[in-house]
Amino acid sequence: MPKRRNVSMSVVRRLPRYYRFLYQLKNKGVVRISSTELSQKIGLTASQIRQDLNCFGGFGQQGYGYIVSQLCDEIGNILGLSNGYRTVLFGAGNLGTAIANHMSFQKEGFKLIGIFDSSPDKIGKTLADITIQDVKNTEDFCKREKPVMAVFCVPRNAVDDLSSRIYKLGVRNFWNFSHYDIAMEYPDAVVENVHLNDSLMTLCYRISNPAE
Amino acid sequence: MPKRRNVSMSVVRRLPRYYRFLYQLKNKGVVRISSTELSQKIGLTASQIRQDLNCFGGFGQQGYGYIVSQLCDEIGNILGLSNGYRTVLFGAGNLGTAIANHMSFQKEGFKLIGIFDSSPDKIGKTLADITIQDVKNTEDFCKREKPVMAVFCVPRNAVDDLSSRIYKLGVRNFWNFSHYDIAMEYPDAVVENVHLNDSLMTLCYRISNPAE
Structure with missing residues (x-):
């Protein structure tokens, strides 16, 4: 994975929140979620979420939304949660x-x-x-x-x-x-x-x- | 006390830190502290501290620094710590x-x-x-x-x-x-x-x- 430069701490501090909500959705069996729905659940604007995720390469597709398990896993990887x-x-x-x-x-x-x-x-x-x-x-x-x-x-x-x-x-x-x-x-x-x-x-x- | 308008949450979240350090200094019997010394202890710049305190009317005197017990009590009042x-x-x-x-x-x-x-x-x-x-x-x-x-x-x-x-x-x-x-x-x-x-x-x- 390439080294990430200059990701601000305020973005970093929002990642666990994204991860928590996505993990819950994944466990509930939700497959896909629109950026609007996700933003309502998380309590941030869709554009804020998009901006944050763009720091790490961007995920999701215009007009299609996010694949929950994929986004959850990717954020887990960014956070390094498998490092033990x-x-x-x-x-x-x-x-x-x-x-x-x-x-x-x-x-x-x-x-x-x-x-x-x-x-x-x-x-x-x-x-x-x-x-x-x-x-x-x-x-x-x-x-x-x-x-x-x-x-x-x-x-x-x-x-x-x-x-x-x-x-x-x-x-x-x-x-x-x-x-x-x-x-x-x-x-x-x-x-x-x-x-x-x-x-x-x-x-x-x-x-x-x-x-x- | 007049109502405070538009004090940003990032300023508010630094107040407890100021209070903690000042409370320690007060308990150690420190009477006066220069803004430079205080900023070194707290780990923020003197100008950041001055800016933050200015949101509440400003304290301290140019070239004289802060009276520890007075500043501590004033921040305690701002925080509302005597409300029980x-x-x-x-x-x-x-x-x-x-x-x-x-x-x-x-x-x-x-x-x-x-x-x-x-x-x-x-x-x-x-x-x-x-x-x-x-x-x-x-x-x-x-x-x-x-x-x-x-x-x-x-x-x-x-x-x-x-x-x-x-x-x-x-x-x-x-x-x-x-x-x-x-x-x-x-x-x-x-x-x-x-x-x-x-x-x-x-x-x-x-x-x-x-x-x-």
């Missing part, structure tokens, strides 16, 4: 447990291979079919298993130390639920932050400042 | 438990007043100092306690029914962790979606398509 990137998760508290149990890592391009915690109550227990290990084993495990992605479900002050250990072991991709600013510390890392507090504060703003 | 919006949470599984335990609702402008689940294993137990109620009590509780915000930590197929019940009870603000599209169903609702799957797929794209 080897992933370790730190923190088996409520959030880590929710993430490990409810996220379909495999469907989203990852493979969860290790879970670490520092609490004796957690170590040795099983979560998502994986035995929770002592965080002290991180170096041994990572040298052997070579994960490429780390999920941080630990408090902010634990991420400072952990991210530096994990970075030294070659991990450059992070799914970060803490407020520790990994991207600032390691500019060459790929970091997706999930800032739940920010989302809640944004909601508070929107309630407090209703649109006219 | 009465909030109910649906779903006391791992995700709901993580959200109820770890989010500082009060600090972010909300007050958690009720938690609901349908599982007999959960009902009657205590979570975040609140007794988990049977979801069947939703109507009685909401008529009496008049919440204005609902958090959905339940599966997508449960949100369809729940959001319609809650909407009828007057709730118009939603923090939605499911993939059910509340905003499409109720265009006058204020919805903040947290789509963890989309975040993970975006990460997958970025790993699969490294920037050159």
